[in-house]
Amino acid sequence: MTVRSRPLSPHLQVYRWTITMTMSILHRATGIANYFGTVLLVAWLAAAAWGQQPLNLVNDIYGSWFGQLVLFGFTWSLIHHMLGGLRHFVWDFIIGMEAGQREMLAWANVIASVVLTLVVWTLFVWMA
Numbered sequence: 001m002t003v004r005s006r007p008l009s010p011h012l013q014v015y016r017w018t019i020t021m022t023m024s025i026l027h028r029a030t031g032i033a034n035y036f037g038t039v040l041l042v043a044w045l046a047a048a049a050w051g052q053q054p055l056n057l058v059n060d061i062y063g064s065w066f067g068q069l070v071l072f073g074f075t076w077s078l079i080h081h082m083l084g085g086l087r088h089f090v091w092d093f094i095i096g097m098e099a100g101q102r103e104m105l106a107w108a109n110v111i112a113s114v115v116l117t118l119v120v121w122t123l124f125v126w127m128a
């Protein structure tokens with residue numbers, strides 16, 4: 001029996017890496033991060049309902065440099081994911097799908113997520 005060489009589907013390494021590919025992965029990654037971040041929010045609310053001592057403990061943990069780093073990341077993840085969701089909403093109207101527009105929307109998502117996260121933390125954490 002002769003073995004015919006079949007066409008191979010292109011491997012991931014064949015593709016040129018694009019910002020839209022990165023955003024696709026980031027959207028799912030931030031979605032997963034949002035699940036874990038929501039657990040942190042629930043833990044804080046549960047501690048508050050439990051009493052002053054558990055609340056102080058959670059506040060101390062969240063107020064540490066590591067806690068602040070995680071909360072900053074969670075804020076960025078939420079905002080980045082929300083803006084990504086709005087990007088999908090825009091696409092639902094078949095707008096912003098052309099070459100160039102996709103990249104522009106992707107960069108706008110990245111830049112706006114960083115700017116908005118800094119605005120939220122400046123107003124509600126650093127200046128509060």
Ligand code: HEM
Pocket residue numbers: 027028030031032034035038081082083084085086088089
């Ligand atoms: C804590 C809040 C949220 C959590 C835990 C969450 C979680 C997730 C996860 C895990 C995915 C990936 C699903 C998959 O790829 O199979 C996802 C996708 C998605 N999320 Fe969220 N999400 C949250 C908030 C939001 C918000 C606020 C928006 C809109 C403003 C949004 C819009 C979307 C959209 C449109 C997709 C689908 C994207 C696609 O089709 O590729 N999400 N979300």
